Amino acid sequence: MGHIVLTVERIDQVMPFYVDVLGFKLSDFALRPFKAYFFHVNARHHSLALIETGTNGIHHLMMELFSLDDVGQAYDLAQGEEGRIGATLGRHTNDFMTSFYAYTPSCFMVEYGWGGRNIRPETWTSMELEHGPSLWGHDRTWLPPEQRAEAREMRLKAAELGVRQPVQVIKGNHELMAGTCPWWDMTVRAAE
Ligand SMILES: [Fe+2]
Numbered sequence: 001m002g003h004i005v006l007t008v009e010r011i012d013q014v015m016p017f018y019v020d021v022l023g024f025k026l027s028d029f030a031l032r033p034f035k036a037y038f039f040h041v042n043a044r045h046h047s048l049a050l051i052e053t054g055t056n057g058i059h060h061l062m063m064e065l066f067s068l069d070d071v072g073q074a075y076d077l078a079q080g081e082e083g084r085i086g087a088t089l090g091r092h093t094n095d096f097m098t099s100f101y102a103y104t105p106s107c108f109m110v111e112y113g114w115g116g117r118n119i120r121p122e123t124w125t126s127m128e129l130e131h132g133p134s135l136w137g138h139d140r141t142w143l144p145p146e147q148r149a150e151a152r153e154m155r156l157k158a159a160e161l162g163v164r165q166p167v168q169v170i171k172g173n174h175e176l177m178a179g180t181c182p183w184w185d186m187t188v189r190a191a192e
Contacts, residue, residue, distance in 0.1 A: 001061075001062075001063065001064075002044070002047075002061075002062030002063060002064040002097075002111070002113065002116060003044070003046050003047045003048060003049065003061075003062045004047070004048055004049075004058065004060075004061055004062070005048075005049040005050070005051060005058075005059040005060050005061075005062070005111075006048070006049075006050055006051075006056075006057070006058060006059060007050075007051050007052075007053045007055055007056065007057055007058070007059040008050050008051070008052060008053075008056055009052070009054055009055065009056055010052065011035055011037055011050050011051075011052045014050060015037065015050065018039060018048060018050075019039070023041065024039035024040070024041055024047075024048055025039060025040055025041070025121065025124075025126075026038070026039055026126040027039060027040045027045055027046050027094065027119065027124070027126060028094050028126050028127050028128065028129050029126070029128055029129065030128070030129040030132055030133050031128065032132055032150060032154065033132055033143065033147040033148075033150040033151040033154065034051060034052065034053065034143070034147060035051065035052035036049055036050070036051045036052075036133060037049060037050045037051075038094060038095075040119065040121060040124075042121065043118040043119060043120070043121060044095075044116065044118065044119075045094060045095035045096075045116065045117045045118070045119050046094070046095060057108065058108040059108060059109065060086075060101060060108055060109035060110060060111045061108070061109075061110050061111070062097075062099070062110075062111040062112075062113060063110060063111070063112055063113070064097070064113055064114065064116050065112065065113065065114050066114075066170075066172075066173055067114065067173055068098065068114045068115065068173075070112075070114065071089075071098065071099065071100070071112055071113055071114045072089075074100075074102075074112050075089055075100050075112075078100065078102045083103065084102050084103055085100065085101070085102060085103075085141065086101035086102060086103050086109040086140065086141055086142055087100060087101035087109075087111075087137075087138045087139060087140045087141070087142075088100060088137050088138060088139045089137050089138075090134045090135070090136055090137020090138030090139070091134060091135045091136055091137060091138075091165075092133060092134055092135070092138070093129050093131050093132065093133060093134060093135050093158070093163070093165075094117075094129055094133070095116050095117045096115060096116065096117040096165045096166075096167075096168050097111075097113040097114070097115060097116045097117075098113055098114050098115050099111050099112055099113025099114070099138075100112060100113075100137075100138075101138075101140075115167055115168045115169065116168065117168045118168070131154055131155075131157065131158040131161075131163055132151055132154035132155070132158075133151075134151070134155055135155065135158055135159075135163060135164075135165065136155055136158075136159065137155075138151075139151075139152070
């Protein structure tokens with residue numbers, strides 16, 4: 001279980017309950033292409049998020065997988081069904097999750113992903129996400145056309161500005177290769 005995201009009419013009306021009563025801490029927030037606030041209670045970047053879409057309900061549940069291939073193989077399955085995908089494969093700017101979203105029969109979505117990030121809550125300071133919620137991908141079929149276009153613009157801008165984040169791995173789901181990067185290794189070899 002990764003996190004839950006609730007859609008609400010007004011974030012400012014429900015935030016005090018989660019922050020002041022339940023003790024959630026703000027991780028970060030996005031104001032464009034839609035309002036989204038992310039909260040943590042431990043090292044997981046967010047266990048709860050609130051997005052403002054004008055309705056109240058569950059937006060999605062996030063399930064995190066051990067292997068990136070689990071996500072890709074499920075994506076193949078979901079793509080086989082008309083209308084199943086709610087957001088295409090993509091990667092988030094804040095928790096670095098690589099994921100896609102699929103509709104459940106109850107019309108909320110399940111985010112199926114890999115590689116979520118840990119933070120250090122003691123030293124963390126919250127900030128605005130200037131590039132929106134996704135580094136690439138996550139084309140959201142549920143967004144109105146103008147916001148969908150704005151989201152795409154923001155992703156392209158992030159790419160143009162060179163925004164890249166390291167892959168988050170755990171023991172057992174990756175193998176570390178020799179060397180640093182092909183360009184650096186070549187430069188070192190040439191100098192020897
Ligand atoms: Fe999510």
